[in-house]
Amino acid sequence: MHIQKSAVQRIESQSTKGVTTVISHLNFLFYFIFYLFFIFWIFFFNMKTLTLSFSIIVITEFVLGNFANGFIALVNCIDWAKRKKISSADGILTALVVSRIGLLWIILINWYLTVLNPALCSLKVRIIVHIAWAISNHYNIWLATSLSIFYLFKIANFSSLVFLHLKWRVKHVLFMILLGASFFLPFQVAVVSLKDSIQRNEYGGNITQKTKLRDILQLSHVTLITLANLIPFTMSLISFLLLIFSLWKHLKKMKCNGKGSQNPSTKVHIKAMQTVISFLLLLAIYFLTLISSVWSSKRQQNEQVLVLLQAFGILQPSVHSFILIWANRKLTKAFLPFLWPLRCWLKERK
Numbered sequence: 104m105h106i107q108k109s110a111v112q113r114i115e116s117q118s119t120k121g122v123t124t125v126i127s128h129l130n131f132l133f134y135f136i137f138y139l140f141f142i143f144w145i146f147f148f149n150m151k152t153l154t155l156s157f158s159i160i161v162i163t164e165f166v167l168g169n170f171a172n173g174f175i176a177l178v179n180c181i182d183w184a185k186r187k188k189i190s191s192a193d194g195i196l197t198a199l200v201v202s203r204i205g206l207l208w209i210i211l212i213n214w215y216l217t218v219l220n221p222a223l224c225s226l227k228v229r230i231i232v233h234i235a236w237a238i239s240n241h242y243n244i245w246l247a248t249s250l251s252i253f254y255l256f257k258i259a260n261f262s263s264l265v266f267l268h269l270k271w272r273v274k275h276v277l278f279m280i281l282l283g284a285s286f287f288l289p290f291q292v293a294v295v296s297l298k299d300s301i302q303r304n305e306y307g308g309n310i311t312q313k314t315k316l317r318d319i320l321q322l323s324h325v326t327l328i329t330l331a332n333l334i335p336f337t338m339s340l341i342s343f344l345l346l347i348f349s350l351w352k353h354l355k356k357m358k359c360n361g362k363g364s365q366n367p368s369t370k371v372h373i374k375a376m377q378t379v380i381s382f383l384l385l386l387a388i389y390f391l392t393l394i395s396s397v398w399s400s401k402r403q404q405n406e407q408v409l410v411l412l413q414a415f416g417i418l419q420p421s422v423h424s425f426i427l428i429w430a431n432r433k434l435t436k437a438f439l440p441f442l443w444p445l446r447c448w449l450k451e452r453k
Contacts, residue, residue: 164417196431199242241287241288244331251342255345284331284335336383336387350373
């Protein structure tokens with residue numbers, strides 16, 4: 104009886120430790136976002152300094168994001184070359200980071216054209232940049248969502264026949280999700296192209312007709328962006344809730360059996376939950392940034408608003424990749440040698 108109580112206490116202690124770990128990583132994200140807002144309010148009355156500050160943030164996030172995504176792609180490609188095969192998780196992850204590298208470069212180019220050199224932002228260049236952004240953003244969001252769903256099917260345990268059937272055919276499920284998501288992409292590309300063309304030529308010909316068409320395209324653009332982000336957000340949220348429920352069932356089963364606290368399944372559940380919830384938080388910020396950018400495009404934006412939106416827009420494809428490195432044992436092991444020089448440098452500073 105005493106042994107069983109001790110085991111239950113160890114299980115509860117591990118559960119508390121896992122929750123504490125989740126909260127600590129969430130605090131990191133909240134502090135990072137608060138840091139951006141803090142800079143915004145400090146330099147609110149000094150517009151030139153504000154533009155410079157957010158430009159530095161954009162460049163820093165761009166460099167760090169390219170480093171993290173490039174590191175993941177390099178490690179997975181080397182492993183692929185050695186093993187002559189690649190797992191489903193590594194395949195999705197590699198495709199995701201490649202799309203994010205493209206997205207980061209497009210965001211940087213857009214920042215350069217809108218803030219540093221607006222004279223180069225011709226109609227043709229603007230349409231090309233916006234189409235490239237629509238494509239890379241589409242795969243960034245949906246591949247990350249597919250990764251969350253993959254974690255759910257590989258980690259969670261449910262006795263439902265439907266869940267087990269989907270779990271056995273997880274590759275087919277993910278393929279159908281990505282195929283179905285591609286339905287939005289042609290419409291979004293078409294709306295972006297027409298919207299840019301109408302905005303540049305709205306003062307020629309029938310102004311009333313072009314204004315109505317512009318409003319229709321604006322509404323269509325907002326609707327498509329909302330659906331294209333709300334659907335994957337909802338799917339990731341459902342995955343997170345199911346992972347929580349699966350972890351709760353697992354801990355309850357361990358309590359009944361009186362097993363030890365060092366259970367690998369519990370750690371895997373908690374790490375997957377941390378990864379998914381970080382993606383949800385960053386996707387929510389990214390989604391709000393996109394909506395703000397689309398709605399504010401109806402009126403002339405000042406330079407500071409443009410840089411602010413760029414800083415928040417580049418946050419998701421940069422920060423989330425570091426979380427993916429932390430959540431993957433192979434990537435973490437390969438990443439540790441990069442941290443030793445930093446640790447030694449910090450010790451010398453002390």
